[in-house]
Amino acid sequence: MTIMDSLFKKAVRLIPDKAPDPLIGAERQVGRSLSRVDGPLKVTGQARFAAEVPFKNLVYAATKYSAIARGRIASIETEEAKQAPGVLLVMTHENAPRMPAPPLMMKDPKGASGSSLPVMQDASIHWNGEPVAVVVAETQEQADHAVSLVRVKYDAQPARTDFDRLKSEAHEPENVLGEPSRIAIGDAEAALAAAPVRIDNIYRTPRHNHAAMELHVITVAWQEGGIIVHDTTQMVHLTRSTLAEVFGLPEEHVRVLSPFVGGGFGNKGVWSHQVLATAASQVVGRPVRMVLSREGVFRATGGRTLTEQRVALGAKADGTLAALIHTGIAGMTDHNDCPEQFTFPARHLYAAESMLLRQEIVELDMVANTFMRAPGESVGTFALESAMDELAEALSLDPIELRGRLEPAKDPASGLTFSARHLLEAYRRGADRFGWDKRNRVPRAAIDGDWLIGQGVATATYPYFRxxxxxxxxxxxxxxxxxxxxxxxxxxxxxxxxxxxxxxxxxxxxxxxxxxxxxxxxxxxxxxxxxxxxxxxxxxxxxxxxxxxxxxxxxxxxxxxxxxxxxxxxxxxxxxxxxxxxxxxxxxxxxxxxxxxxxxxxxxxxxxxxPMEMLKYSMHSYGAQFCEVRVNRITGEVRVSRFVGSFDTGRILNPKTAASQFRGGIIMGLGLALMEHTLFDSRSGRIMNPSLAEYHVPVHLDVPAIDVIWNDIPDPHSPLGLHGIGEIGITGVGAAVANAVYNATGRRIRDLPITLDKLL
Amino acid sequence: MKFTINDEVIDLTLDPRMSLLDLLRERLHLTGTKKGCDQGACGACTVLVDGERINSCLALAVQYEGCAITTIEGLGTAGDLHELQRAFIEHDGFQCGYCTPGQICSAVGMAGEIRRGVPSAVTGDLETDAIDLSHDELRERMSGNLCRCGAHNGIVQAIQETFAPKAKP
Amino acid sequence: MNPFDYARAGDAAEAIRLAGGRADAKYLGGGTNLVDLMREGIEHPTHLIDVSRLSHEIAARDDGSVLLGAAAKNTAVAADPVVRERFPMLTRAIVAGASGQIRNMATVAGNMLQRTRCLYFYDDAARCNKRTPGAGCDAMEGFNRFHAILGGSDACVATHPSDMCVALAALDAVVHLQGPQGARSIPFAELHRLPGGRPDVETELGTGELIVAVELPPLAAARHSTYRKVRDRSSYAFALVSIAAALEVGADGKVADVRLALGGVGTKPWRALAAEAVLRGAAATEETFRKAAEVELQPAVGLSDNGFKIELAKRTIVHTLASLCPGVRT
Structure with missing residues (x-):
C-alpha cells in the first residue's frame, strides 16, 4: 500500500456518516415473499435467452480448439473445410480481422475480458483449448462438420502445466484484488511455535467449473456501422466497452442485450467467443450465432483455480489465538488477474494476537482462471474452518463455543469498526434450529445400520460490496x-x-x-x-x-x-x-x-x-452452516442428510427469492465438498472431463431439504440495510461437510472433493 | 417428413444429422426446450414423445418421424398455466429458468411412469405397482435433470404438491 | 458430425440388407451413446440403419425364461412385471443406470454395445489404442480412477460402463444374432472381448451382424437377487463398483446356487466365476463371502488412481451377498 493510499484510507474514516437510508426497516414492499415476476415466462419457455433471438439470414459458427498447451501453429489446413457444404468462412489467425487485445476485467475499468490475450491474432498458443479456427456455415450441422475438417499441425514447446512441480516458484502477486498480498501482525511463526496447542496442516482444493446450465452463447449482427449483441453476460456495459475497444467502435454504436442469463456464477463475462463471433459476422456480413459446446465452455472459458493452503493455529488453553497463519498458493496465468483470495476470510473473522496471511501465485499455461461464486472465500473457508474444527477438537471445546471466544471487537486486519456483525446470533439461531445440542462430540459414535452419522458446523463469510x-x-x-x-x-x-x-x-x-x-x-x-x-x-x-x-x-x-x-x-x-x-x-x-x-x-x-461506506467500515456478511452427513461404513459413500444455513446478511428483501439464493449457494458448496473436480492433466495441460457427465454437480438425490434462516438485522450503513447474498451461501459449506464427515468417521479429509476412496 | 408437435402436424425435410432439439429450436423456433450440454448429461432438453420423456439432444430428429412430441410450449401458456407450472412459480422452483422447461417436462413424464408402476433405483418392493411418490423416489427420478442454481428443494416441492399432494414429505 | 445416409428398417432382414455388409454402416438403437460419439467425432459411420423400431417384445415363457426383443426400451424391460419377479437384479441394474429420460430411449442391444467412458477415449487429442490401434494409451499414467482393475492389458484398461450388462453376465443370458451369414446364438459372456492387443475390437459381432434378441434362461436363484451400485454421486453417474448377485441358500445353511458379476471394475461386464466356485456348496457365512471376494479380486491390478476399487469391490461383494442372506451380518 502506498503512503497516499494509507493517508486516503485514514482520511476516509474521518468523513462523517451519511444519514442512514430512511427506508431501513420499511416493510410495505421490502420483506414480502413475492413470487418472481418473470415466473410465467420461465415456466412456459417464453423467456428468450441469447441463443434464441431470431435474425433473418442468420448463420452458425463452430470452433476448433488447440490440442497443445504452449507453442505455435506450424500449419493450418482449411481447404477441405472451406469446400464443405454450406461453409461461408473458415477463420484462423491467418485471416482474422486485426483486433487489439480485449481489456481485462478488474484491471481495466472498461474491461470485461477474462484474459488479456489478443484473440486469434497470431500463431502462438497459450493454453490447451485455445480457439484456433472458427467455421461459419448456413446451419449448425454444417459448421460442426466443417470445423472437424480443419487440420492443425503444432510446434509444441515445453509448457507450465504441473502445479506440484512449479509451486516452488510461487511468488506474491503485486496485490490481491487491490488488497495487500501479505498481512503480518506480530511474529506469528514464533507465537505458533510457543503456543501450547497447535494445529498446522495443508489443505488442497481442485479446479472447479461454474457449469451454468446455459451454454456460453452470442447472437450478433452488424447494423449501420455498429453491432447489436445478444449475449449471456453478467456485465452488459463492460461487455459493450470491451467489444467497442476490440472493434474500434464508439460505445454508443454497440448495444448489448441480456435480459435472461441461464446462470453465470462469475464466468459470464467476455471470453474469446464473443470476439470471434463478432469478427466472423463482420467478415461474412451476416448475423452469426455462436453456441459453445459444453466442451468449449470448459476449454475456452475459465473456471476456479486450484489452491494449496496452509492454516496454522496456535492457541492458548482457553482457546484464544496466539497465532493465526493462513498462507498458500493458487495457480494463475500471466494473462489474467484472479489470485483466488482464499486468505480473505482470515483477515476478518477471528481475534488473534499475531497473524500471518499471505497469498502467492504460480503462473501456469491454462485457460485463464476466473471468479467463481465466492472466489477465495469458498475455498479459503474450507481450509480455515476445517482448521478451526481441528482446534476445537484439540481443545475439547465445542466448535461454537470456540468461535465465541475468538470473536473480535473490531476487524483484526484493518482495524475498522464492523458495520454490522451478528455472527454469534446466527450461530445461536442455527444451533437451535439444527439441534446442535444433541450432537455427540465423539467421532464415529452415531451409527444407523450401515451408515455412520456425523454433524459439523462452519462459519460462512463474504464481504459486502457496492x-x-x-x-x-x-x-x-x-x-x-x-x-x-x-x-x-x-x-x-x-x-x-x-x-x-x-x-x-x-x-x-x-x-x-x-x-x-x-x-x-x-x-x-x-x-x-x-x-x-x-x-x-x-x-x-x-x-x-x-x-x-x-x-x-x-x-x-x-x-x-x-x-x-x-x-x-x-x-x-x-x-x-x-x-x-x-x-x-x-x-x-x-x-x-x-x-x-x-x-x-x-x-x-x-x-x-x-461507496464510501466500504472504506469506513469493515462490512461483511456472516453465517453458520450446519451439516449432517451419513457415511456408508462399507463403501465410504457420503450422503448429506440435513443442512441448516443460518445467515447474518443485513436486511432480507424478499424471503422467497433470498431463501433460493442461500440454498443455491449451499448446494454448489455441497458439490465443492463432495464431487466437483475439473480434471486437468498436468502432462498435457488439457482438461479431461469437459462434460456434465464427467464433471459432477449435485443431482436431485444429492440434495436434502435445506433449511435456511436469517437474522434480518439491517446494516445501518448500507442502502435499505441490505447485504448482497449471492455468494455467502457457498462459503463454509466445504468445511461444514468435512467437519461432519470427521464427526461421523474420525477421518479428517483435507483434500477436496471428499470422494469415497478417501474414506475407505 | 411429418411430426406432430404440440398437436400441430409439421411437414419438412431434414438434414439427418439434425437433433430433435435443434429441429425444435432452430427450425421451428420452439426455443422453450433448452440446450445445456448436447451430451445427454443435463436433461434441459427433455421433451415428451408419445407421452414419454426423452433427451431431445441425443435424438436424431429423423428417428422420430410420425411421433407426437410435446414441448414446454404445449403444456401451458402464461395465460393458461399447467398446474405444475403454477406450482413451480409458487415454490420458487427455479432461479435462472434455464433448466426449468426440462424439469417440468421431465416431471410430467415421470408422473406417467409412476402411474404405470415403473420402478426406480430407490423403490423398495419391486413387485408392487403402487409406488408412493416419496421424497426419495421423486429426487431419484428427477436426478436426470440438473439444476445449477440450486432450486432443487422448490422443484421437488412443486412436483410433490402437484402429483402427490398426500405423500409424506 | 459427418454426413451419413439414414434408413429405417422394418425388420431384421431389412436392416441387414440396408447395412449391405459395409464396415462403415452402424445400426442405430436409441442413439443415447452412438449419437453422442458421432457428435464428438469418435464414431463416423457413413450409413445409419435405424433398428429402433424392430421387436420391442418382452416374452415371458412358461419354462421360466424371458426373451427380450433387441429394441425393447430399457424402461420397458425394467418395468416388466415378469422381469421384476423372475430377475429382480436386472430391473435393479437397469434403473441404477443413466436417467429416466435415457432409459426411455436406450434399447437392450444398444445398451450392450455402448462404449467406454474413458476420458482419453472421448478426447481425440489424447492417445487411445481403442480409437487408433497402436497409438498408445494416455490413461495408464493419467486419470485412471474410473478404470478397470480386472481384464486389462498393456493396451487398454477402459471399463465397460453398462449396468444392465452386469446383470446379463450374472444371468447367463444368451444373445441371438442375425447377420449376412444367417442366425446364431452366443452366450452373453462371449459377446464382449477382453482388450488384449486389440482394444478397438470390442465384441464378437461380425460385420453387419445384428443383435435381435436376448434370452434370459430360467434361473430359480435369480428371484432372490439384487444389484448394488457404488458411485461418486447418489444418482446419474457411472459405477465405480457394482455387484449383481443372486443367492440361494439351502436349509442346511449352504449356498445352493449363486450368480455374481461385477461392474465398474472390468474391461468387460465381469462374471465372477472364481468367487462363485468358492461360494457354491460352502456355508453362507461372512467368512465364505470374504474368501470368495478375495479369490475373485486376487488377479486385480490397480493403477495410480484406481487401486481403491480392489478393496471397494471386495467389501461390496461381501456386503451385497450378506444382504441377500438375512442370517449374515457384516
Missing amino acids: MPGGSASIKLTAEGDAVVSMASHEMGMGTATVQAQTAAERLGLPVERVTFEYGDTALPHGTLAGGSSQSASIVAAVMAANDVLVKELLKLAGNDSPLAGLKPRDLEARDGGLFHREHPARGETYVSILKRANRSEVVCEAAAPQ
Whole structure:
C-alpha cells in the first residue's frame, strides 16, 4: 500500500456518516415473499435467452480448439473445410480481422475480458483449448462438420502445466484484488511455535467449473456501422466497452442485450467467443450465432483455480489465538488477474494476537482462471474452518463455543469498526434450529445400520460490496405507474422481482405499479452482477434517482399543491404520492401532481454516490452452516442428510427469492465438498472431463431439504440495510461437510472433493 | 417428413444429422426446450414423445418421424398455466429458468411412469405397482435433470404438491 | 458430425440388407451413446440403419425364461412385471443406470454395445489404442480412477460402463444374432472381448451382424437377487463398483446356487466365476463371502488412481451377498 493510499484510507474514516437510508426497516414492499415476476415466462419457455433471438439470414459458427498447451501453429489446413457444404468462412489467425487485445476485467475499468490475450491474432498458443479456427456455415450441422475438417499441425514447446512441480516458484502477486498480498501482525511463526496447542496442516482444493446450465452463447449482427449483441453476460456495459475497444467502435454504436442469463456464477463475462463471433459476422456480413459446446465452455472459458493452503493455529488453553497463519498458493496465468483470495476470510473473522496471511501465485499455461461464486472465500473457508474444527477438537471445546471466544471487537486486519456483525446470533439461531445440542462430540459414535452419522458446523463469510458507477432512471407516468431502469442483470437472483419491490417501497407505490427494466445497454449505466454487489448498487442508484425525482415533483407541484413550501426532507413517499412526515393528510399523489402540471410523464436519472461506506467500515456478511452427513461404513459413500444455513446478511428483501439464493449457494458448496473436480492433466495441460457427465454437480438425490434462516438485522450503513447474498451461501459449506464427515468417521479429509476412496 | 408437435402436424425435410432439439429450436423456433450440454448429461432438453420423456439432444430428429412430441410450449401458456407450472412459480422452483422447461417436462413424464408402476433405483418392493411418490423416489427420478442454481428443494416441492399432494414429505 | 445416409428398417432382414455388409454402416438403437460419439467425432459411420423400431417384445415363457426383443426400451424391460419377479437384479441394474429420460430411449442391444467412458477415449487429442490401434494409451499414467482393475492389458484398461450388462453376465443370458451369414446364438459372456492387443475390437459381432434378441434362461436363484451400485454421486453417474448377485441358500445353511458379476471394475461386464466356485456348496457365512471376494479380486491390478476399487469391490461383494442372506451380518 502506498503512503497516499494509507493517508486516503485514514482520511476516509474521518468523513462523517451519511444519514442512514430512511427506508431501513420499511416493510410495505421490502420483506414480502413475492413470487418472481418473470415466473410465467420461465415456466412456459417464453423467456428468450441469447441463443434464441431470431435474425433473418442468420448463420452458425463452430470452433476448433488447440490440442497443445504452449507453442505455435506450424500449419493450418482449411481447404477441405472451406469446400464443405454450406461453409461461408473458415477463420484462423491467418485471416482474422486485426483486433487489439480485449481489456481485462478488474484491471481495466472498461474491461470485461477474462484474459488479456489478443484473440486469434497470431500463431502462438497459450493454453490447451485455445480457439484456433472458427467455421461459419448456413446451419449448425454444417459448421460442426466443417470445423472437424480443419487440420492443425503444432510446434509444441515445453509448457507450465504441473502445479506440484512449479509451486516452488510461487511468488506474491503485486496485490490481491487491490488488497495487500501479505498481512503480518506480530511474529506469528514464533507465537505458533510457543503456543501450547497447535494445529498446522495443508489443505488442497481442485479446479472447479461454474457449469451454468446455459451454454456460453452470442447472437450478433452488424447494423449501420455498429453491432447489436445478444449475449449471456453478467456485465452488459463492460461487455459493450470491451467489444467497442476490440472493434474500434464508439460505445454508443454497440448495444448489448441480456435480459435472461441461464446462470453465470462469475464466468459470464467476455471470453474469446464473443470476439470471434463478432469478427466472423463482420467478415461474412451476416448475423452469426455462436453456441459453445459444453466442451468449449470448459476449454475456452475459465473456471476456479486450484489452491494449496496452509492454516496454522496456535492457541492458548482457553482457546484464544496466539497465532493465526493462513498462507498458500493458487495457480494463475500471466494473462489474467484472479489470485483466488482464499486468505480473505482470515483477515476478518477471528481475534488473534499475531497473524500471518499471505497469498502467492504460480503462473501456469491454462485457460485463464476466473471468479467463481465466492472466489477465495469458498475455498479459503474450507481450509480455515476445517482448521478451526481441528482446534476445537484439540481443545475439547465445542466448535461454537470456540468461535465465541475468538470473536473480535473490531476487524483484526484493518482495524475498522464492523458495520454490522451478528455472527454469534446466527450461530445461536442455527444451533437451535439444527439441534446442535444433541450432537455427540465423539467421532464415529452415531451409527444407523450401515451408515455412520456425523454433524459439523462452519462459519460462512463474504464481504459486502457496492460497485461505483451505476445510474438509474425513474419514469413516473400520468397513470401513476413507474418504470425503473438500470442496465443490471437477472441471472436468477431475483433482480427483476426484488428491485421492483425496493423501487415500489422507495416510491410509495404498490409493487404491481412498478416495472424494473434491466439487461440492456440502452438503459442507464449498470454495474456488473458480481461480488454480491448488485442489489446494493441498484438500490443506491434508485435512491439517488428518487432524490432527484422528489425535487422535480416539488417543482412541478408548484404553489397550488398541498406540498407547496415543503422540502424533500419533510416528505415521505406513500400511497402513490408524497406526504408530509408529520402531517399525514398533507400531501399529493403522483397522478395529481402530473395532472396539474399537464405532464404525461416525468423522468429522472441519477448516479449512485461513491461507496464510501466500504472504506469506513469493515462490512461483511456472516453465517453458520450446519451439516449432517451419513457415511456408508462399507463403501465410504457420503450422503448429506440435513443442512441448516443460518445467515447474518443485513436486511432480507424478499424471503422467497433470498431463501433460493442461500440454498443455491449451499448446494454448489455441497458439490465443492463432495464431487466437483475439473480434471486437468498436468502432462498435457488439457482438461479431461469437459462434460456434465464427467464433471459432477449435485443431482436431485444429492440434495436434502435445506433449511435456511436469517437474522434480518439491517446494516445501518448500507442502502435499505441490505447485504448482497449471492455468494455467502457457498462459503463454509466445504468445511461444514468435512467437519461432519470427521464427526461421523474420525477421518479428517483435507483434500477436496471428499470422494469415497478417501474414506475407505 | 411429418411430426406432430404440440398437436400441430409439421411437414419438412431434414438434414439427418439434425437433433430433435435443434429441429425444435432452430427450425421451428420452439426455443422453450433448452440446450445445456448436447451430451445427454443435463436433461434441459427433455421433451415428451408419445407421452414419454426423452433427451431431445441425443435424438436424431429423423428417428422420430410420425411421433407426437410435446414441448414446454404445449403444456401451458402464461395465460393458461399447467398446474405444475403454477406450482413451480409458487415454490420458487427455479432461479435462472434455464433448466426449468426440462424439469417440468421431465416431471410430467415421470408422473406417467409412476402411474404405470415403473420402478426406480430407490423403490423398495419391486413387485408392487403402487409406488408412493416419496421424497426419495421423486429426487431419484428427477436426478436426470440438473439444476445449477440450486432450486432443487422448490422443484421437488412443486412436483410433490402437484402429483402427490398426500405423500409424506 | 459427418454426413451419413439414414434408413429405417422394418425388420431384421431389412436392416441387414440396408447395412449391405459395409464396415462403415452402424445400426442405430436409441442413439443415447452412438449419437453422442458421432457428435464428438469418435464414431463416423457413413450409413445409419435405424433398428429402433424392430421387436420391442418382452416374452415371458412358461419354462421360466424371458426373451427380450433387441429394441425393447430399457424402461420397458425394467418395468416388466415378469422381469421384476423372475430377475429382480436386472430391473435393479437397469434403473441404477443413466436417467429416466435415457432409459426411455436406450434399447437392450444398444445398451450392450455402448462404449467406454474413458476420458482419453472421448478426447481425440489424447492417445487411445481403442480409437487408433497402436497409438498408445494416455490413461495408464493419467486419470485412471474410473478404470478397470480386472481384464486389462498393456493396451487398454477402459471399463465397460453398462449396468444392465452386469446383470446379463450374472444371468447367463444368451444373445441371438442375425447377420449376412444367417442366425446364431452366443452366450452373453462371449459377446464382449477382453482388450488384449486389440482394444478397438470390442465384441464378437461380425460385420453387419445384428443383435435381435436376448434370452434370459430360467434361473430359480435369480428371484432372490439384487444389484448394488457404488458411485461418486447418489444418482446419474457411472459405477465405480457394482455387484449383481443372486443367492440361494439351502436349509442346511449352504449356498445352493449363486450368480455374481461385477461392474465398474472390468474391461468387460465381469462374471465372477472364481468367487462363485468358492461360494457354491460352502456355508453362507461372512467368512465364505470374504474368501470368495478375495479369490475373485486376487488377479486385480490397480493403477495410480484406481487401486481403491480392489478393496471397494471386495467389501461390496461381501456386503451385497450378506444382504441377500438375512442370517449374515457384516
